[in-house]
Every structure is written in C-alpha cells, then in structure tokens.
Amino acid sequence: MNGKSAKETKEPFEKSLERLEDVVHQLEAGEKGLEESLTLFESGVALSRQLSTRLEEVKHRVEVLTKDAQGKLKAAPLEDDAA
Amino acid sequence: MTVAPAAKPPVLTVTQLNARIQGVLEETFPDAWVEGEISDPRTFPSGHTYFTLKDAESQISAVLFKGAASAVRFTLEHGLHVVARGRVTTYMKRGQYQFIVSRVEPKTAGALQLAFEQLKKRLESEGLFAAERKRPIPSFPERVGVVTSLQGAAVRDILTVLKRRFEGLHVRILPVPVQGAEAAPAIAQALADLNRSFPDTDVVLVGRGGGSLEDLWAFNEEAVARAIAASKIPVISCVGHETDFTIADFVADLRAPTPSAAAELVAPDKEAVRAEISSAASRLVSAMRGTLGAARERLAGLARSPALLKPARIVEQRAQRVDELASRLAPALRGRLARTEERLKPLGPDRLARGMRAFLELRAARLARAAQTLDALSPLKVLGRGYAIAFKLPESRVLLSSKDVRPRDRVKVRLGEGEFQAEVIP
Numbered sequence: 442m443n444g445k446s447a448k449e450t451k452e453p454f455e456k457s458l459e460r461l462e463d464v465v466h467q468l469e470a471g472e473k474g475l476e477e478s479l480t481l482f483e484s485g486v487a488l489s490r491q492l493s494t495r496l497e498e499v500k501h502r503v504e505v506l507t508k509d510a511q512g513k514l515k516a517a518p519l520e521d522d523a524a
Numbered sequence: 525m526t527v528a529p530a531a532k533p534p535v536l537t538v539t540q541l542n543a544r545i546q547g548v549l550e551e552t553f554p555d556a557w558v559e560g561e562i563s564d565p566r567t568f569p570s571g572h573t574y575f576t577l578k579d580a581e582s583q584i585s586a587v588l589f590k591g592a593a594s595a596v597r598f599t600l601e602h603g604l605h606v607v608a609r610g611r612v613t614t615y616m617k618r619g620q621y622q623f624i625v626s627r628v629e630p631k632t633a634g635a636l637q638l639a640f641e642q643l644k645k646r647l648e649s650e651g652l653f654a655a656e657r658k659r660p661i662p663s664f665p666e667r668v669g670v671v672t673s674l675q676g677a678a679v680r681d682i683l684t685v686l687k688r689r690f691e692g693l694h695v696r697i698l699p700v701p702v703q704g705a706e707a708a709p710a711i712a713q714a715l716a717d718l719n720r721s722f723p724d725t726d727v728v729l730v731g732r733g734g735g736s737l738e739d740l741w742a743f744n745e746e747a748v749a750r751a752i753a754a755s756k757i758p759v760i761s762c763v764g765h766e767t768d769f770t771i772a773d774f775v776a777d778l779r780a781p782t783p784s785a786a787a788e789l790v791a792p793d794k795e796a797v798r799a800e801i802s803s804a805a806s807r808l809v810s811a812m813r814g815t816l817g818a819a820r821e822r823l824a825g826l827a828r829s830p831a832l833l834k835p836a837r838i839v840e841q842r843a844q845r846v847d848e849l850a851s852r853l854a855p856a857l858r859g860r861l862a863r864t865e866e867r868l869k870p871l872g873p874d875r876l877a878r879g880m881r882a883f884l885e886l887r888a889a890r891l892a893r894a895a896q897t898l899d900a901l902s903p904l905k906v907l908g909r910g911y912a913i914a915f916k917l918p919e920s921r922v923l924l925s926s927k928d929v930r931p932r933d934r935v936k937v938r939l940g941e942g943e944f945q946a947e948v949i950p
Contacts, residue, residue: 453664454666455662455664458664458800458801461801461804462804464808465807465811468808468811468815469807471811471815475816478815482811482812485805485808486808489801489802489808492801493798493801493802496794496797496798498692499666499691499692501687501695502693502694503697504694504695504697505674505698505699506696506697506698506717506718506722507699514717514718516696519695519697
C-alpha cells in the first residue's frame with residue numbers, strides 16, 4: 442500500500458452523498474429546533490459544496506497492475522490509446 | 525506296449541503365462557472403443573481413477589490414469605453412460621485384465637456441458653451461489669478493478685464506457701490470459717492478488733468477450749469460481765454475450781451480460797450525480813426557508829398571546845388616563861385662566877395675563893413630558909434596551925427576586941423580540 446495521502450483518508454464520496462441526503466431529509470422533516478436546523482443547514486451546504494468540488498476535481502486514472510520480480514503487484518499507467 | 529512319450533507342453537511359470545496373456549491381449553486390443561456405464565468410480569490421491577464399465581450382461585475393470593485424466597474435463601460419476609477409448613492389458617500381479625482408458629466422452633451430452641453441469645451442481649450444493657452470500661455492489665465506486673486480457677475487446681469496451689459515464693474513476697487493470705489452460709489459474713491468482721495488495725478496490729469486473737463454450741471455459745473452472753467466492757471485493761462477472769452463462773456468473777455478486785454492461789452498472793452517471801447534488805442543495809435552502817418561516821409564524825403567535833399583551837395593556841391604560849387627565853386639565857386651566865383674566869381685567873395689566881399664560885403653558889409642556897416619560901418607562905421599551913422580564917411558569921408570575929425560583933423551576937423569558945423558556949439550573 443502506498444501510504445496515506447490526504448485523498449485516501451477522505452470519506453468515500455458515496456458516504457458523503459448519503460450524509461447529504463440524510464441532512465436534506467432531516468431538514469425537510471422539519472422536526473428539529475431552529476438552532477439545530479441551522480447547524481444542519483450549514484453542514485448540508487458545506488457537504489454539497491465539497492461534493493461538487495470533488496466531483497469536478499477527480500482525475501481519470503487507468504493503471505495496469507503487473508507483478509515485479511519479487512512477485513509484488515506494481516501499478517503502471519496504461520500506455521494505450523484505449524485509456 | 526509302450527507309450528511314446530507325448531511331446532509335453534513346456535511348463536510355464538505363472539509370470540510367464542500372464543506375460544503371454546498380456547502379450548495376446550495387448551496385441552489384439554491396442555486401440556478399442558467401448559461403450560458402457562461407469563460403476564463405482566474411485567479416485568486415489570495419486571490421481572488415478574479406477575472404475576468398472578458395464579452393460580446389462582457384463583463388466584470390465586477400467587483405469588483412467590492421471591495423465592489421461594487431466595484431459596477429461598468432467599468427473600467420472602457412477603451411472604454415467606460413456607464411450608471410452610483405450611487398450612486392454614493385464615494387471616500382472618493379480619492376473620486380471622483391464623481396460624486402460626485414454627479418452628472418455630459422455631454419451632448423452634458434450635463433455636464440457638457435462639463438466640459445467642457437474643461443477644454447477646457441486647458448488648450450488650456447497651451454497652456458493654446463495655443469494656445471502658452476495659456482497660452489495662457499491663453504487664458509487666471510486667476504484668474499479670478489471671481482470672481481463674489487455675488484448676481483447678472487453679478491456680476497450682469497459683474503459684470506453686467507464687470514461688464516458690464517469691470520467692474520474694481510478695481503474696486498476698490486472699492483465700490475464702482469458703483462454704487456454706493457463707487462463708483459469710491466472711484469473712484466480714489475479715483476484716487473490718488484488719484482494720491482498722489493493723483491498724481498497726471498491727469493485728472488480730472479471731470477464732472477457734464472447735466466444736465458444738471452449739473459449740469461455742476458464743470461467744467455468746473451479747479455481748475461478750473459488751477465487752470469486754473468496755474475494756472480499758465485490759465481483760461483477762461479465763463473460764461473453766448476453767446468453768452465455770458461466771459458473772463465474774453464478775458465483776459472482778452480480779452478473780453483467782457483457783463487459784460494456786458491467787461498466788455501465790459500475791460507473792455512476794456523472795451528470796446524474798451532479799444533478800443530485802444540486803437538487804439536494806436547493807432542497808436544503810427551501811427546507812431551511814420553511815423552518816425559518818414556521819419559526820417566525822410561531823413567534824408572531826406568541827407575541828399576540830394575552831400573557832405578553834398584559835404589560836402593554838397596563839401601559840396603554842395608564843397612557844389613556846394621562847390623556848384623559850390632560851384633556852380635563854387643559855379646559856380646567858383654561859377656564860381658570862379665563863376667570864383670572866376676567867378678574868384681573870379691571871387691574872388692567874396685560875402683562876399679568878401673559879405671565880399667567882406662560883406659566884400655564886409651561887405646566888402643559890411638563891405634563892406632556894411626563895406622559896412621554898411614562899411611555900418610555902413601558903416595559904416593552906425597557907426590553908428594547910436589552911432588559912428581560914422573567915416569568916415563573918406555569919402561572920406566568922413576574923419574577924422580582926431570585927428567591928422566587930427554585931432549581932428545576934421553568935421560567936419564561938421575554939426579550940425585546942420574542943421569548944424563550946428555560947429551566948433553573950440546580
């Protein structure tokens with residue numbers, strides 16, 4: 442495993458999207474107090490911004506995994522116009 | 525009479541006899557085809573399988589040695605009707621003759637078809653196809669493994685679809701041969717390697733383009749089936765065309781009819797995701813607007829409540845009383861002024877009247893100021909300056925001293941704008 446870059450420690454996109462959905466549903470249910478609603482609202486807005494940024498930021502990456510002499514899997518970018 | 529000694533046949537040892545028999549048999553049946561039913565097959569750890577071939581009338585011992593067995597895809601099962609090719613020889617040690625099988629084909633179906641059915645049945649009975657074993661496919665994978673050949677159309681199809689649907693995936697391709705004898709072990713190994721070295725892969729596609737049953741055979745082999753079952757990463761199988769079902773398809777967590785279809789299943793549509801996020805954002809805003817509106821409504825309702833209106837009413841009444849007094853005072857004063865003027869008229873000096881008027885006007889102005897002060901002292905105005913009134917609940921009695929409350933008493937606090945309830949901390 443090649444270490445922990447900031448990207449890998451990030452919450453999976455799917456999880457964030459689920460949380461956003463959850464925030465929207467909670468807020469739409471309208472059962473929370475004003476303070477709590479505001480907090481929810483703010484976290485929801487922050488989440489949706491973060492998600493949009495991530496969606497546009499991600500780069501397409503195609504790697505080919507092959508074994509090296511030690512039998513360890515190594516990733517190399519795909520050198521092919523297929524990618 | 526004498527009996528000429530007959531030419532005695534030579535006495536053979538048992539070994540010699542058996543060797544002769546063996547010679548005769550091998551010479552007579554070097555290559556024979558025989559049809560019959562397999563009975564009581566037994567495979568030994570050596571890899572050799574011993575069984576009996578029989579028909580209604582007769583039977584013969586048969587052996588399928590390991591070397592020949594490796595070319596037989598299906599399992600020799602009791603009761604299976606086969607056509608076997610081989611030679612006849614003897615087992616010298618026991619003096620038994622037997623049929624050495626070099627090839628065997630099932631009589632009723634093709635060998636591959638039979639092998640497929642046999643493995644399918646076996647794995648199914650082990651529960652490898654059970655619905656509850658299936659891992660869910662993540663709806664939003666970020667890292668996608670692809671186990672297939674780099675040469676085939678499948679890898680191109682997959683990459684094209686992935687890129688079109690969602691540019692921004694991290695694709696990991698594990699190149700493997702997808703046909704021939706080395707394919708199945710390579711595919712199984714690739715799956716194991718991916719699980720071990722890149723366990724953060726969200727989903728893996730395993731497959732190849734379409735072909736004959738023989739071409740697709742690797743995906744019907746037990747090694748591949750076991751590797752798919754053992755994978756912690758969810759597996760989508762995508763082998764060949766729509767109609768080809770392989771063992772891999774049964775074991776996989778999800779079966780896609782083609783490699784392109786697998787890519788469609790796995791890649792979220794970026795446009796749809798974008799729309800989903802922006803719809804969530806606008807729903808957030810409108811929900812918040814609604815919540816704020818409701819809160820405002822409630823506040824207005826509370827402000828109209830009689831409890832809160834009471835102090836205002838007291839002020840109103842006082843103000844009214846001031847007005848009333850003032851209005852009564854003015855004519856009274858004016859009357860007095862008039863009368864005094866009248867009385868003073870004979871005395872003549874206008875100065876006095878003017879002085880008196882000035883004095884009275886002064887009084888009137890002070891009265892007006894007093895009324896203003898009274899208004900300014902209204903509790904509501906005071907609240908506007910940052911003070912608060914605390915009411916003890918439930919009776920809504922105004923609190924004047926901290927001694928009037930006890931811990932856990934509920935109080936209502938009225939502010940310049942709005943109010944809230946609170947509990948006295950023990």
